[in-house]
Structures are given as C-alpha cells and as structure tokens.
Amino acid sequence: MAISNTQALGKSPKPGAFRFKLPAEARIFMVLLGVALIFELLGWIFVGQSFIANKERLIVMILQVSVIGIIAVGVTQIIIMGGIDLSSGSVVALTAMVSASLAQTSDFARAVFPTLTDLPVIAPLAAGLLVGLVCGLINGTVIAKTAIPPFIATLGVMVTARGMAKWYTQGEPISMLSDNYAAIGAGINPVIIFLVTALVFHIILSYTRYGKYTYAIGANRAAARVAGINVNRHLILVYTVAGLLSGLAGVVTSARAVSGQAGMGMMYELDAIAAAVIGGTSLNGGLGKITGTVIGTLILGTMTSGFTFLRIDAYYQEIVKGIIIVVAVVADQYRQRNRRS
Amino acid sequence: MLSLAPEKPLTTAPSQPPVAAQQLLIDVQGVRKAFPGVVALDDVSFRLRAGTVHALMGENGAGKSTLMKILAGVYTPDQGVYRLHGREIALTSPLDALENGIAMIHQELNLMPFMSIAENIWIRREPLNRFGLIDHARMYQMTRELFAQLSIELDPQAKVASLSISSRQMVEIARAVSYNSDVLIMDEPTSALTEHEVAHLFRIVRMLREQGKGIIYITHKMNELFEIADEVSVFRDGHFIGCKQVEQLSHDEVIRMMVGREITEMFPKTIVPIGEVALEVSHLTLDGVFHDVSFSLRQGEILGVAGLIGSGRSNVAETLFGVSPASSGQIRINGQPVTIDSPRTAMQHGMAFLTEDRKDTGCFLSLSIQENMQISVLGGDNLQAGFVRQQALDAMCEAMSGTLRVKTPNLDERIENLSGGNQQKVLIGRWLLTNPKILILDEPTRGIDVGAKAEIHKLICKLAGQGVAVIMISSELPEVLGMSDRIMVMHEGRVTGIVDRADATQVSIMTLAAG
Numbered sequence: 001m002a003i004s005n006t007q008a009l010g011k012s013p014k015p016g017a018f019r020f021k022l023p024a025e026a027r028i029f030m031v032l033l034g035v036a037l038i039f040e041l042l043g044w045i046f047v048g049q050s051f052i053a054n055k056e057r058l059i060v061m062i063l064q065v066s067v068i069g070i071i072a073v074g075v076t077q078i079i080i081m082g083g084i085d086l087s088s089g090s091v092v093a094l095t096a097m098v099s100a101s102l103a104q105t106s107d108f109a110r111a112v113f114p115t116l117t118d119l120p121v122i123a124p125l126a127a128g129l130l131v132g133l134v135c136g137l138i139n140g141t142v143i144a145k146t147a148i149p150p151f152i153a154t155l156g157v158m159v160t161a162r163g164m165a166k167w168y169t170q171g172e173p174i175s176m177l178s179d180n181y182a183a184i185g186a187g188i189n190p191v192i193i194f195l196v197t198a199l200v201f202h203i204i205l206s207y208t209r210y211g212k213y214t215y216a217i218g219a220n221r222a223a224a225r226v227a228g229i230n231v232n233r234h235l236i237l238v239y240t241v242a243g244l245l246s247g248l249a250g251v252v253t254s255a256r257a258v259s260g261q262a263g264m265g266m267m268y269e270l271d272a273i274a275a276a277v278i279g280g281t282s283l284n285g286g287l288g289k290i291t292g293t294v295i296g297t298l299i300l301g302t303m304t305s306g307f308t309f310l311r312i313d314a315y316y317q318e319i320v321k322g323i324i325i326v327v328a329v330v331a332d333q334y335r336q337r338n339r340r341s
Numbered sequence: 342m343l344s345l346a347p348e349k350p351l352t353t354a355p356s357q358p359p360v361a362a363q364q365l366l367i368d369v370q371g372v373r374k375a376f377p378g379v380v381a382l383d384d385v386s387f388r389l390r391a392g393t394v395h396a397l398m399g400e401n402g403a404g405k406s407t408l409m410k411i412l413a414g415v416y417t418p419d420q421g422v423y424r425l426h427g428r429e430i431a432l433t434s435p436l437d438a439l440e441n442g443i444a445m446i447h448q449e450l451n452l453m454p455f456m457s458i459a460e461n462i463w464i465r466r467e468p469l470n471r472f473g474l475i476d477h478a479r480m481y482q483m484t485r486e487l488f489a490q491l492s493i494e495l496d497p498q499a500k501v502a503s504l505s506i507s508s509r510q511m512v513e514i515a516r517a518v519s520y521n522s523d524v525l526i527m528d529e530p531t532s533a534l535t536e537h538e539v540a541h542l543f544r545i546v547r548m549l550r551e552q553g554k555g556i557i558y559i560t561h562k563m564n565e566l567f568e569i570a571d572e573v574s575v576f577r578d579g580h581f582i583g584c585k586q587v588e589q590l591s592h593d594e595v596i597r598m599m600v601g602r603e604i605t606e607m608f609p610k611t612i613v614p615i616g617e618v619a620l621e622v623s624h625l626t627l628d629g630v631f632h633d634v635s636f637s638l639r640q641g642e643i644l645g646v647a648g649l650i651g652s653g654r655s656n657v658a659e660t661l662f663g664v665s666p667a668s669s670g671q672i673r674i675n676g677q678p679v680t681i682d683s684p685r686t687a688m689q690h691g692m693a694f695l696t697e698d699r700k701d702t703g704c705f706l707s708l709s710i711q712e713n714m715q716i717s718v719l720g721g722d723n724l725q726a727g728f729v730r731q732q733a734l735d736a737m738c739e740a741m742s743g744t745l746r747v748k749t750p751n752l753d754e755r756i757e758n759l760s761g762g763n764q765q766k767v768l769i770g771r772w773l774l775t776n777p778k779i780l781i782l783d784e785p786t787r788g789i790d791v792g793a794k795a796e797i798h799k800l801i802c803k804l805a806g807q808g809v810a811v812i813m814i815s816s817e818l819p820e821v822l823g824m825s826d827r828i829m830v831m832h833e834g835r836v837t838g839i840v841d842r843a844d845a846t847q848v849s850i851m852t853l854a855a856g
Contacts, residue, residue: 207728209719216716219705226664226702227717227771228688286707 024280025291031278032299039306051309059188065301066190067092067256067265069294070249071272072279073194073201074136074242076293079276080205081238082218082285083143083150088246088272090161091135092265095250097165099128099181100174100260108176112169121180128251129244135161136243140236158269165262174260185256193252195294197245202290214238218285274321275300278328299324364391365427366524366555367412372421374407381407385421385581387574389524389555394546396566396587397559399576399599400818405559408576409526412557413445414438426523444522446513446530454502459484461501462516487519491545506533514545525549526557531565532651543569561649563592563855575599593848600818600847608823609795611802615826616640618676619810620779622661625670630656631834634670638779638810643801645825646814648854653834654814655697658781661812662694663687674779688717693777695768697784697814703768704756711752714738714767718774741770746796762793769800780804781812786820798824818847832856 036052043051051057071088078085101112103124111117135157142153183189205211213234216224225231249268254260279296281288300321307317367389374382382404389395397405410416411423414432423430425441432438435445452461459480460467468483470476484497493511501509510533517525527546531539546556546569558570566573567587575582575598582598620638625631631653638644648654660667663681672679674690681687687694696702705713715723715734723730738752745766749759756764765785772780785801786794801824805811815821821828822845829839830853837853 207731209724209727209729212712212716212719212729215708215712216705219707220702222702223696223705224716226662226684226694226696228685229716230683230685282707286705 025289025295028278028280028292028295028299032295032302035299035302035306039302039309042306042310046310051306057305057309059191061301061305062191062194062298063188064304065271065275065297066194067249067253068268068271068275068300069194069297070190070197070252071246071268072275072293072297073197073290074245075269075272076276076279076281076288076290077201077205077214077238078150078242079273079281079283080218080285080288081214081235082221083235083239084154084273084283085139085239085242086151086154086269087135087139087157087161088242088249089265089268089270090158090165091132091243091246092250092253092268093165093262094135094161094168095128095131095247096254096257096264097168097174097260097262098131099124099251100177100254101168102127103177103181103254104174105176105178111176112174118178121178121184124181125184125251128254129247132247132250133240133244135246136240137236139243140239143239144232144235162262165264168262169260171262173262174254175258177255177258177260181255182258183255185252185254185258190252190256193248194297197248198290198294205290210234210237215286218287220286271300274325274328277325283329364553365389366391366425368422368424368427369408369412370422370424372408372411372418372423374411374416374418380579382411382418382579385576385579387412387581388584389557390572391523391555392550392553393571394550394556394558394569396570396573397557397576398561398566398573398595399582400816403576403599404579405576406528407579409445409528409557409559412438412524413443413526439520439522442520442523443526444517444520444524445526445528446517447528452501452509452512455500457498457500458495458504458512459497461512462487462519484515487515491515491518491548492541507535507538510534511538511541514542518545518549522554524555524557526559528559529561530558531560531562539565561855563595566595567592596848596851600851608820609799609802610824611806613641613802613806615642616808619674620661621671621673621676623671623673625657625660625667625672627656627660627665628668630665631660631831634831634836636829636836636839638812640778640808640810641805642826643805643811643813643824645821645828646812646831647816647818647821647828647850648831650816651833652831652854654831655783656834657831658694658783658812658814661687662692662781664694688775691776691778692781693772693775693779694781695765695772695783695785697787699761699764699768699788704764706755706757708756709753710742710747710749710756710759710767711735711738713756714741714752714770714774717771737774738770741774742767745770745773745800760793762789762797765789765797766793769797773804777809779810779812781814783814784816785813786815786817818850821850822847830854 039051043049071092075085075088102116102119103121104111104117106117139154139157142148143150205214213224213229216227216229217231217234221231250265253264275296276288276293277283277296278299279288279292279294281292303321304317307314365388367387369385369387372382372385373380385404385408387408397409399405407416411418414435414437417431423432430441432441438445462484463480467475468479481497488495488497493515495504495508495511501512504512510530514530530542534542549556560566570587572584573587573590573595574584575595577599617640618637619640622637623635625634634657636644646654656665659665661672661681663683663686666682672681679690681690684694700706705716715738718734719729723734735752742749742752747763747766747770749763756767759767782801786797789797801811801813813821813824826842827839828845828850830837830850832854833856837856840849
C-alpha cells in the first residue's frame with residue numbers, strides 16, 4: 001500500500017499543461033503519512049492501541065534513525081552531485097573506534113592509550129571528525145584525480161576503513177568511556193544533532209554557491225566545467241563534507257553505545273542511500289532536497305517502529321524495505337521519463 | 342536467426358549476371374521528417390538505380406543524414422512513400438532494413454572492441470556446430486573467404502580494439518558486404534582512410550556496382566564525387582534540389598547547387614568601428630586535432646569560422662577557452678601572452694564561450710532558468726558572507742531575459758520546458774552577465790526558428806558595436822557571410838584561408854572548406 005503511494009510520485013503532468021504544483025517533498029510527506037496511517041490501522045486491528053499517539057514511540061522512532069539521517073545528509077549532497085558513497089558505514093566504525101579510544105577514563109586499567117585517558121571531550125570529538133574528514137578527502141581526491149567511478153573508489157575505502165577499524169584494537173571493543181563523551185549520544189541528543197545538521201545543510205544547499213555548484217555539476221558536469229566551475233575541487237569538497245558527517249555519525253554512535261566496536265555502522269551506507277532516494281533525490285544527479293531526505297529517513301524509521309509495534313519479525317522488515325527502495329527508484333525513473341516527453 | 346549465414350552464401354563471385362542498369366532499387370517520393378523545432382526534410386524524392394553509385398551532397402544540415410537514416414530504417418518518415426523493388430514498405434528498425442537487403446556503414450564506428458573481427462562480422466548469424474555451439478573454425482574460414490574477395494588483409498581472430506581506425510572502417514565495410522544486400526549506404530566512408538586505402542575502397546565499390554548493387558555514397562569531397570559516382574542528388578535546407586548525371590556536371594555547378602540561395606538582406610550586419618587587437622593566436626596546436634592555427638581578432642570585429650564538421654573549428658574554440666588546453670602555440674590577450682588551462686582562467690581573461698551543443702555542454706536541464714543563467718556569476722559582489730545574493734541576481738537575470746526577450750512566464754520554470762531558441766537566449770544571457778570582452782559563439786543559431794535567429798543576429802551585431810570581439814563558428818554559409826567582417830576557413834585541422842568580407846563568396850568559402 002505504501003507502494004502505490006510512492007508510484008503516485010510519477011504522475012507529474014506534461015510540461016506546458018496546466019498543473020497544480022505540489023513540491024516533491026510534499027508528495028514524499030504524503031507517503032510518510034500513508035505508511036504511518038497503515039500502521040495506525042493495523043495497530044487498532046491487531047494490537048488494540050494507537051501507533052501514532054504515543055510520544056515515546058515517536059521519539060524512539062526518530063532516535064533509531066538519527067545516525068542514518070546524519071549520514072544521509074552528506075550522501076544526499078553526493079548523489080545530487082551525480083556521485084555515490086559506499087564508505088559511510090565503515091567510516092562510522094573507524095571513527096567510533098578512534099574517538100572512543102580517546103574518550104576512556106583512567107579508572108580502566110586496560111585502556112587503548114593508557115597515557116591518553118580523561119581527556120576533555122573535545123579531543124575525541126575532534127579526532128572523530130578528523131578521521132571522517134580524511135576518509136571523505138581520500139574518496140574525493142581519488143575520484144577527482146583518477147576519474148575512476150565513485151562506486152569503485154568508495155567501495156575501496158569502505159573495505160579498507162572497516163579493516164582499519166578491526167585492526168585498531170585487534171578486534172577488541174573499547175569501553176569505559178567518560179560521562180561527558182557519553183552525553184553526546186544520551187537522551188534525544190542524536191535527534192537534535194540530526195535535525196540541526198539537516199537544517200544547516202538545507203540552508204547551505206539552497207542559498208550558497210557551494211549548493212548551486214553541487215546541483216549544477218550533478219545536472220551536467222561538462223556544462224558546469226564550461227561555465228567556469230572548478231569541478232574537481234568541488235567534487236573533493238563535497239566528498240570531504242560527507243566524510244565529516246559520517247565521522248559525526250560515528251561519534252554519536254559510539255557515544256550512545258558508550259563503547260566503540262568495529263562492527264558498528266554495518267550497512268548504514270545503504271540505509272542512507274535509501275533514505276535519500278526514497279526522499280526524491282535522483283541517482284542521475286541534479287535533483288534532490290535535504291528536506292526530502294529527512295522525510296525519507298523518517299519513512300525508514302516508521303517502518304522499523306511499525307514492524308516492531310506489530311511484533312512482526314525483523315526479516316519481513318528487510319524484505320519490505322528492499323521492495324520500497326526499488327519502487328522509489330522506479331518511480332524516480334518514471335518521473336524523469338515523463339518530464340522528458 | 343542463427344541459420345541466416347548458411348542460407349545466404351556470399352554471391353560476390355563475378356559470374357553473377359549484371360542487372361539491368363535501369364532497374365529501380367529504391368524509389369522514395371514526397372518524404373517529410375520533422376523534429377521538434379525543425380523540419381529536417383520536406384517533400385524530398387530520391388531514386389536509386391541498380392548497378393550505380395549515387396552520391397548525396399549538401400552542406401551540413403541539408404538533410405542528407407536524415408534521408409539516409411530513413412532509408413536505413415533508423416527514422417520513420419512523417420509523410421511520403423518508400424518503395425523498395427517497386428513494392429511499398431515501411432521499415433521499423435535498422436534490423437528490418439538489413440533483412441530487406443539494405444545495409445548501412447555508419448560514420449561513427451559501431452564495432453565491439455573486445456571481440457574478434459570474425460565475431461563482429463557474423464554477430465547474430467554465427468555458424469553453429471551440431472551441438473548448437475558456435476563453430477569458430479568455420480566462422481574464421483567464412484571471414485577469410487570474405488576478405489579474399491575484398492582483398493582485405495586482416496587476421497579474422499584479431500581483436501577489433503587492436504586495429505587502427507582505417508582497419509576498423511574496412512571491417513565495417515566487409516560486414517556490410519557480408520549481408521549480401523542489394524543496397525549499401527556509405528556515410529563519408531573515406532573520412533578515416535589514407536589515399537591508398539581510399540583506392541582500395543573504390544575498387545570494392547566498383548566491384549559491387551558490377552554485381553548490380555546500388556550504392557548510396559555520402560561525401561563532402563568533390564574529387565571523390567567525380568571519381569566514383571554515376572549520379573548525384575543535391576540537398577539544401579531539407580529540400581531536394583536536383584539529381585544529375587555526374588558526367589554532365591562541373592565542379593562549380595555542384596557547388597552552386599549546394600549553396601544555391603541568394604544572400605538576402607536578412608542579416609542586419611552593421612559596420613562598426615574596429616578597435617585594438619583583443620586576441621592574437623599564433624601557431625596554436627592541439628596534437629592530433631588541429632595544427633598551426635594563427636589569427637588575430639580586434640575589438641568590435643566579428644570573425645566568422647567556416648569549415649565542415651570535423652574540420653577542427655569547434656576544437657579551436659574549446660582550446661581557446663581552456664576546455665582542452667593547447668599542446669603548443671601562443672595566445673595573447675590585449676598584447677599580453679596568457680596561459681589558458683581551464684575555462685575558469687579563460688573567464689578571468691574576459692572570455693565567454695557559447696558551446697555548440699546546448700544539451701551536452703550548455704544547459705542544466707533539471708534546473709530552473711534562473712539557476713542556469715546565474716551560474717557563471719556566483720562570486721564577487723554577488724556573494725555576501727558566503728551566501729548568494731539571490732535578490733540582486735534575480736533582478737539581473739530578470740533584466741537580462743527582458744533584454745533578450747526570453748519567452749517564459751517566470752524564471753523559476755525549468756529550462757528544459759523552453760524551446761531551443763529560448764534556451765539559447767538563456768545561455769547567451771549567462772555569458773553576457775559575465776561582461777565578456779571576447780565572445781566565442783559556436784553555432785549560435787543551430788536548431789532555432791527564423792524569428793529567434795534574426796534576434797540573435799541583431800544581438801551579436803549590437804555586442805560588436807559595444808566593442809566586444811566576436812568569434813562566430815557556423816555551418817551555415819549565409820550566416821557566416823552575412824555576419825562576419827572576416828572569415829577563417831578550416832579543413833582537416835588546418836586553416837586554409839582567411840578571407841575579407843568584401844572578397845568572400847559562397848563558392849570561394851566552400852572551395853577552401855573542401856580543401
């Protein structure tokens with residue numbers, strides 16, 4: 001049923017004809033509402049209570065997708081620019097390990113760096129962001145300088161960063177983190193971080209030269225170059241920004257779990273791409289909005305919550321999620337074709 | 342499908358009886374084909390006799406390629422009758438055309454580089470062994486036999502990727518011949534061949550003619566016309582001009598048929614004072630593309646650049662603007678030597694470049710008119726604390742689109758919803774906002790209706806009047822002749838002449854362009 005709603009996105013009228021202009025985000029928001037209402041209905045039938053009218057559930061719902069959302073804000077920019085980033089999940093793991101190792105308390109005898117305990121919270125935070133930034137810089141530089149497809153470049157970083165996360169402590173988890181560090185991920189802080197990040201980049205994409213160039217490169221890279229844009233420099237910049245956001249997501253993840261583990265962030269890159277695509281960002285580049293991605297993230301969260309609420313196996317959730325991603329892309333293609341005819 | 346090959350053995354043996362020369366293979370009447378914004382062919386008729394080589398000639402955009410694509414099933418005509426062997430047909434695809442005995446050798450090569458020569462030739466028709474698997478030995482043998490008839494010396498097992506361009510062209514020709522078609526369409530087949538290879542090709546063409554096949558031969562080269570063709574049909578602006586026996590024609594007559602129309606007063610060329618030298622180019626070379634290009638350009642001057650497609654005229658423009666930086670040579674702007682290694686540096690030197698292909702290198706189709714127009718001026722005064730001063734830009738673009746008379750309800754409309762002419766105006770507006778001193782226009786009026794064309798011409802003259810130095814590349818001779826103060830003509834990567842406005846005629850320019 002969510003599927004038919006998504007397909008409705010494709011029905012944009014022919015150019016020139018009279019049309020009632022509904023922004024793309026509004027249509028995606030309808031999909032979100034539709035999904036929520038379906039669970040509401042099923043909730044009353046099978047569980048005997050409301051799905052939506054439950055404040056705690058709503059908070060948990062947003063909370064569990066906040067990290068995905070932070071990553072998706074960066075990935076959306078990359079996809080708008082016509083690229084892709086598979087490395088974000090692994091970057092989350094590597095960042096979580098590095099920042100956690102600098103956030104340990106001296107009460108713990110087997111700290112990773114026994115001399116570097118009880119540091120002010122800025123140290124692990126800065127280190128984590130730096131690791132993310134460097135990973136993004138590597139992605140961008142390799143893509144810009146060697147002209148290999150972003151898929152391959154970021155696949156390489158994905159595998160390498162995961163390996164480094166494991167190598168960092170020979171696979172051991174890092175625990176006994178300071179309270180100040182844990183506070184970053186406590187309560188609804190991840191939600192706040194996610195929404196602030198989204199707002200900041202929404203403004204940047206809409207009102208700065210950085211944003212205009214990102215859309216232009218995604219819409220037509222050759223034309224962007226002829227129009228005087230330094231395309232390579234901008235590619236590197238956007239991948240670096242996305243890496244930085246993955247780093248932030250890694251810090252939040254380890255702070256929330258009060259530990260660092262090499263298996264963190266597994267498959268997050270795919271969830272983030274899914275959130276962007278469901279939110280209306282075109283894999284062909286040049287189209288997409290951060291607001292759409294936020295709604296896309298919430299759709300993913302609603303589904304997770306809804307399935308848990310109905311006590312349906314997590315397996316089904318993955319099956320349905322897979323279908324929704326494909327349908328969203330099909331709807332996008334259909335929309336593109338309609339526009340062209 | 343796969344059994345096609347054995348059923349149709351090669352019949353290139355000379356024992357075949359010659360077909361009566363008067364037999365009509367193709368008879369096309371009253372064909373019309375329109376594309377959005379342009380009528381490519383209007384009321385065109387064409388006849389191909391068996392056992393003749395029939396040349397198609399005309400300027401770029403005359404409609405030759407469109408007609409050929411209709412004959413080969415690539416396009417379906419909007420109107421008109423297409424008879425093959427006297428029977429009316431409607432081809433649905435190039436494959437359909439092949440099965441009806443019409444083979445085409447494309448200008449752009451259509452071979453699969455990582456497969457062998459034999460695999461490329463017999464694709465879809467591979468000989469099979471009794472297990473239903475491909476019989477490679479027989480396939481190589483068939484290729485060797487085919488090559489022996491055509492005197493081609495290539496190893497059937499070699500990968501196409503390892504071949505030179507001219508060898509690939511030979512493989513294309515062999516593949517077309519292997520279909521044993523009655524009609525063979527060749528689109529400028531000699532453009533990648535050496536003199537020696539051209540002679541070889543002509544031997545093959547004559548052999549096919551002996552066998553009674555009809556060959557449609559598209560060329561820009563006068564000498565080839567007189568050497569190989571029996572008949573010639575000339576096209577101009579999508580119209581059929583005439584069909585003549587080649588032996589009754591002279592060189593000049595063909596050119597007159599091609600360029601034909603009188604230059605009318607439709608070009609509002611105003612003579613403006615010519616200023617200082619703005620741009621001086623000496624010995625500019627891009628290895629393998631163009632060589633030793635030298636010219637100068639003054640403020641207020643319009644330098645027309647003429648030449649056939651592939652002559653290197655667009656490449657020179659791209660190099661001047663830093664899209665593909667030069668391998669050697671010098672560029673001086675206002676007397677100062679400069680190095681232009683990217684479009685950005687070119688813009689810093691006051692240059693602007695309207696590219697040939699609106700869709701490929703001009704428009705951001707998914708973005709609005711506003712975003713398209715302002716993209717090159719997002720800096721300097723238009724930035725404030727990192728943010729784009731959108732209101733100021735809105736006002737600038739609004740004023741510019743008013744001046745250029747872009748027809749749209751508002752600038753938030755997507756650019757892809759505009760007509761070609763209006764898209765072109767938006768792109769011109771983009772460059773005018775940068776206040777250029779040197780403006781390079783590559784095909785500024787291609788695919789644009791007459792009204793918008795005249796407006797753009799007026800605008801170019803006005804800019805020249807304001808002291809802007811203009812380079813205008815165009816395939817349309819009347820446009821070049823009507824607008825330019827001087828005309829530079831290119832042929833195969835070299836400048837063959839720079840002609841003053843007073844001395845330039847269609848015939849003199851075409852003669853230089855044909856080399």
